[in-house]
Amino acid sequence: MIALEHVSKAFPGRGPEVRAVDDVSIAVGAGELVVLIGPSGSGKTTTMRMINRLETPTEGRITVNGRDVRDLNEVDLRRGIGYVIQQGGLFPHFTVADNVAVVPRLLGWSRQKRRARAHELLALVGLPPERFADRYPRQLSGGQQQRVGVARALAADPPIVLMDEPFGAVDPITRKGLQKELRRIQAEVQKTIVFVTHDIAEAFLLGDRIVLMADGRVVQDATPADLLRNPADPFVTAFIGEDRGLRGLQFTTLEELAEPAPGAATPGAMVLSGALSILDAGRELGRHGANGRHGTANGFWVADAGGNPTGYVSFQRFAATLGETVGASDADPGSADGGHGGVPA
Amino acid sequence: MEYLREHPDRVWELTVEHVQVVAVSVGIAILLGVPLGILVTRWRRLEGPVIGAAGMLYTVPSLALFGILIPYTGLGRDTVIVALVLYSLLAIVRNTVAGLDGILPATLDAARGVGMGGGQRLVMVELPLALPVILAGIRLATVAAVGIATIAAAVGVDGLGRLIFDGMRRLDTDRIVAGALVASVLALAADWGLARLGDLLRRDLRRSVGRG
Incomplete structure (x- = not known):
């Protein structure tokens, strides 16, 4: 859907040329949410802004649906790509409904159709249109403004949405809510999204893939789970942070851990869904253990999507994985087994 | 005050002349000044020369400018209109x-980003977002122009200045007071009227620009 091929961007300045983006290649598939993350000055925002030509690459090629963006009219290109920025970037003199419907208006939709679409989208982002449509942005809270920003980006139903730290300016609790909303909306609308953030937790929560950048280069481009399991270099580890182990537990599922089942599940034995993360499974085991239901079992079965127990995880293996992962960030592996879920080892 | 009571027609006539000169001048200054201001924000290197030149013009005494x-x-x-336009440019530009x-960069970025x-x-x-500030400039320019336009009588143009100049020649204080008083009232009225117009326009623009 979107492809960046050896893209560089140099900003003219005094002294030696500064490359904000340096030979970056990224491919984003249809319906994928790719997070660009990195410290300030890593080039993540510039990289994103080159996709809708708010910045012009000095080298390389960017294609959207196989067409070089340089060959497209920049105004038409941007109308076909949703765009969300920090604090929404709402037009203060437009009502909420007019803000949402601005791209449809530029595209020449009728007033009636615009109004209907604005109402539809306000409902989608959780702002009842009858209450919010005719307000002005300054009458909304920061979180509500962000929702309007997201609604505006989706108004003309663009296949691609670019989001530049959209939730960066709101308080952590509101941010959590907005992130969950975005996941729900994304499940519904299935857009191709490029999402810029410097919040690693946000990246793990939202990203199908995470592209970690530093000094204008891509350091690692991987799924959240792979990034945690196989950090490319110490920079990645450092950026991911000290609690990498715990996050790893969130991103490894029982399915990945299970070995082929030794036989049919014994009646009454414990069966857990393969989709559970190790962290959640630990909690689950803890609950069962507290009820004294493990008995003499050495492990538990893992069920596939159809509910059939096709895999097996011994308690020993489970605990070892826990210890290993937590131990990677925690110098004292001894604290791993009991601490994070009450696993009977 | 006697002059006002005895010659209301004459005073009215001169007031209309005065308003016309000011309105035409400020109107031309808006047509020149607003585009010039926009141009300056697009080509920043123009800012120094344009604002500098307008500022210098503003410091030239009005009588001298008429003479020039x-x-x-x-x-x-x-002559009067050209001079008043030149004086008004500074505030408007x-x-x-x-x-x-004064517009937030994020708002401009969003405007580009949505296409x-x-x-x-x-x-x-x-x-629309700059309008309140532009209008404040127009108010300033108008109030100043109402005052400066009284000097127009010196170059033979009718207006409230005629009363003042005639009064000075005949040592007739009553005339001077009449001219000055009406000019002051005119300036205050223009100031108040433009402020109200600003409120109205802002509300109206919000509506029309928003809903198109």
Whole structure:
């Protein structure tokens, strides 16, 4: 859907040329949410802004649906790509409904159709249109403004949405809510999204893939789970942070851990869904253990999507994985087994 | 006050002349000054020369400016209008630039990002948001022009200044007071009227620009 091929961007300045983006290649598939993350000055925002030509690459090629963006009219290109920025970037003199419907208006939709679409989208982002449509942005809270920003980006139903730290300016609790909303909306609308953030937790929560950048280069481009399991270099580890182990537990599922089942599940034995993360499974085991239901079992079965127990995880293996992962960030592996879920080892 | 009571027709006639000269001058200054202000925000290197020149013009005493202009524009309205336009430019250009500069970068970025062309950005976003500041400049220019226009009588143009100049020649204080009083009231009225117009326009523009 979107492809960046050896893209560089140099900003003219005094002294030696500064490359904000340096030979970056990224491919984003249809319906994928790719997070660009990195410290300030890593080039993540510039990289994103080159996709809708708010910045012009000095080298390389960017294609959207196989067409070089340089060959497209920049105004038409941007109308076909949703765009969300920090604090929404709402037009203060437009009502909420007019803000949402601005791209449809530029595209020449009728007033009636615009109004209907604005109402539809306000409902989608959780702002009842009858209450919010005719307000002005300054009458909304920061979180509500962000929702309007997201609604505006989706108004003309663009296949691609670019989001530049959209939730960066709101308080952590509101941010959590907005992130969950975005996941729900994304499940519904299935857009191709490029999402810029410097919040690693946000990246793990939202990203199908995470592209970690530093000094204008891509350091690692991987799924959240792979990034945690196989950090490319110490920079990645450092950026991911000290609690990498715990996050790893969130991103490894029982399915990945299970070995082929030794036989049919014994009646009454414990069966857990393969989709559970190790962290959640630990909690689950803890609950069962507290009820004294493990008995003499050495492990538990893992069920596939159809509910059939096709895999097996011994308690020993489970605990070892826990210890290993937590131990990677925690110098004292001894604290791993009991601490994070009450696993009977 | 006696003069006002005895010659209301004459005073009214001169007031109308006065208002006409000011309105035409400020009108031309808006047509020149706002685009010039926009131009300055697009080509920043123009800012120094344009604002500097307008500022210098503003410091030239009005009587001297009329004198300088007479060889080119003659004795009459043209001279007065050119001078008033030159005086009004500073406030209008400066406030246009300030108004446009005062818009949040995020708002402009969003305007580009949603796919507005340059003209659309200007008409839908930049001018409406800068309007209160531009209008404040127009108010300033208008109030100043009402005062300066009294000097127009010196180059033979009718207006409230005629009463003042005649009064000075005949040592008739009553006339001077009449001219000054009406000019002051006119300036206050213009100030108040433009402030109200600003409120109205802002509300109206919000509606029309928003809903198109």
